[in-house]
Amino acid sequence: MTPLSQLLPGQYGKLLSLDPERAVDQRLMALGLLPGMALKLVRKAPLGDPIAVEFAGQVVSLRLTEAQNILIDVAADCPIQRPRPQA
C-alpha cells in the first residue's frame, strides 16, 4: 500500500482507495478512477511536481499534495520496486 504521491516514475498498480470527501478525488472518480482501476505513474514534471498519471485510457496531471490520500497497491510484477519507507 503506497500513496500515489510516493510512486516512482514507471511504477504501476491498482487503486486501493481514495477519499471521496476531497474535491480532487471526486474529480478523479468522475474521470473513472475507481477502486480496482489499474494506473501508472508515467512521469514527474521537471521540478518533481506535479505528476502525470495514466488510467482509463487517459493521462492526467495531479499535484503531489492532491495525490497523497490516494492509496495504490503496486503490482507485484512491476519491475520498479523499492523498499517500503521506514515509518
Place this chain on the structure above:
Amino acid sequence: MSAPEAQLTVALVGNPNTGKSTLFNALTGLRQRVGNYPGVTVARKSGLCDCGDGTKVELVDLPGLYSLSAASPDEQVVIDALGGHLAGDRRPDAVVVVVDATNLLRNLFLASQLSELDLPVVLVLNQADVAAEQGLRIDGELLSRRLGGVPVVLTSAWKGEGIAAVRRALAEALRRRVRMPAVDWPALVAEALADIAAAVQADTGRAPTRADVERLLFDSTTSVGQRLGWAAPGRDAAVRAARDKVRRAGYNPLAAEPLIHYERLRRLLDGVVQGGGDRSAGSAAVDRVLLHRVLGPVVFAAIMLGMFASVFWLAKFPMQALAAGADWLKAVIAPSLDAMPMLQSLVTDGLIGGVGAFLSFLPQILILFLFVSILEDSGYMARAAFIMDRLFSWCGLNGKSFVPMLSGFACAIPGLLSTRTIEDPKARLATAFAVPFMSCSARFPIYALMCAAFIGPLYGPGWESVVMVGMHCVGLLFAVPTAFVLTRLVLKVKPQPFVLELPRYQMPKPRDVLWRMWQNAAEFVSKAGTVIFAITIVVWALSYFPRDVSVAERIKAANPAAAEEVVKAKVQAAYVEQSYMGRFGKAVQPLFDPCGFDWKITVGVLASFPAREVIVSTLGVTYSVGEGAKADSAHLQQAMRDAKWSEGPRAGTPIFSLAAVLALMVFFALCSQCGPTVATLAQETGGWKWAAISFVYMTALAWIVAAVVYQVVIRLA
C-alpha cells in the same frame, strides 16, 4: 439574448478535448454570436444550425466539463443552462452530447449523467477517424439500441466527416424526442432519491426534477438547495437520512454516483467497442521529448521565447503602420479644420487618438491568440502548465498563469484576455490581478528617457543596464506577494484541484485558430474599445479646456523676437498649464511632493493615467520642447537636467535628483496607468469591482513605494 419563441434551442455538451468547438464551428458555419452569461465570466457562444431540412435551431456551445457535480462556475453554467435556470435563457429542447470515440467509457460518464435530465439526445462519437486508426471498432447501431434508440453518429469534425449526419440526427431527435433510458439505481439508492424528492415536495410545495434530487443526494457542495428554496435544518436532516440509506446499500454516498454510472457503462459498452492497441502510444512518444527532464524545459523556453518575441517585436510593424495611418489621416483632415481649432484638436487628438488607442492593441491580441489557440488546440498548453505548475502553485496560481504573465511583459491587454485559458476562477482572478504589474512595453519610454538623461551621464552605461533590468523586476517583485495574499487571505472562493488532462496531441485546425483570434479581437473592440475611446476623449477635454486665446497673445507679445517654433512650444506649455488638467496637477502636487514630483511631473503623471507612454510627450509639452518629444530627444533631456525647484526648502536644487528619477521610474513600474487595462480587467472579471480594486491598489502601492524610494535615496545621496 434568447432566440425567438418559435425557434428551438439545442445545447452542445461534452468533455474538454473532444473537438466540441470544431464541431460547433462546422455545424454553425461561423454564424455565431458571443456574449456572456449574466453575473459570471463565462462566455455564451451560440449560432444557427441548419438541421438539413431547412429548419434552423439555435445551437449553444456550453463550456466543456467532465461531470455534472458543479466544481467551477463553468460547470455550474452548464448545469443551470441544461435545467433552464438561467435568466434570459430557455431550457434547451434537445442536447447534442459530443464524446471522444477513442475513450468512450470515460466520455460517456457525462452522457450517462445527462440521461437523468429528461431531454432528447443526439450522441456524437467524434474523432472516429482517430479511433479507427487506433484499431478500435465501434458499433454505433448497437450503442444506439442499448440507449433506447437515441441517434448515435460517428464523426470526424476535424475532417468535416459526418456533419450532415449530425444535422439529420438532430432533426430526428427533435421530431421523435427520444430520451436516453434513466439509470437503474440499486433499490436502496432509488429509495433514498425518492425520500429526498418527497422531503423537498413537503418542505417547499414543489416537485423537484430527478436531476436536482440526484445533485442533492450525491454532491457535498451543491447549490441546488438554495435554488429550490429548501432551507438548512430540514434539508440537512433529510439528506443525512437519505445518505445513510445509500451507505446501507454498500456505497459511500459521495462515491456512489460514479461507481453506479461506470458499472452501467461497462455493461452498456460490452460488445460496442472492440479491438484497439496502445491508445496513447503516439502522444507518449512525443511526451518523452516534450516533458523530458532537461529537453522539456528547453523546448518550453524556446516556444515561449518565440511567442514573446512575436508579440513584442512582430506586432510593432502593424502597430507602426496603424500609427502612420493615424498620422496621415490627421495630416489630411487637420488643414480643412484650421478655422476651427477646437474641432481640429477634438478630431485629431480626441477622435483619431481615441480610435487609435484601442486599435493599436489589435496586432498584439491577434498574434498572442494565434499562439494561444495553436498551443491549446495542439494539446501543448496542458503540458506547458504541467512543466510550470510548481513555480506558481505555492502562491495560489497554477501552471496556466505563465502565458498570461509572460505576455504581460509585452502588453497587459492580450495577457488579460489569455487568462481565460485558466479554468480555476480563483487562479484566473489572481493571475488577472498580477498581469498589469508586469513591465509592459509602454513603460519602456519613461525608463529609457530617465536612463538616457540621468543614470547614463551620471553613472555610466553599466548602471543604465542595471536600472533597466531592475525596473523590469520591480513589478514581478510586488505581483507575486500580491497574488499570494489575494489567493490565501482575500478570495474566499473554494480552491480548485489542479487535475488537468494531458490530451492526445492533435494538429490544430486553421479555421478554428483564425476564428478564435477574430472572436477575441472583436470582443475586445466592442467591449473594452468603447470604454477606451471614452477615456481618451475625456482626458483630451481636460487638457484642452479652458482655452483662453489671450494666453497665446500674451506669450507672443512677451517673446517678439523668438522663432515661431519656440513660441509655439511655449504657447502649448502655457495652455496645458492653465487647462483643467494643469490646474488640477498644480493643486494636487503637494500630494506627490513626498515622491519628489514637481507640478510638471504631476501633470505628466495625471495625463498618463489613460496610457502611461504619454508621459514623455507630456513632459515634452510642459518643458516647452514641443509635443513630438521622444525619449531620445536631447532637447528634452537637457531641459529636464536644467530644471530646478523654484521655491520651498529645495529651491535651487535640481528637480530630477537621483532620488526623484528612481522614484518616478518605480512609480511608473507599479502604477495602474492604462485605461485599456482597467477596461479589459472589467471585461474579463465580469464587472467593475475588481478593476476598481486593482486600480486603487496599484496606484496606492506606486505612490507608497515611490515615496519610500525618494525619501530613502535623498537621505543617502
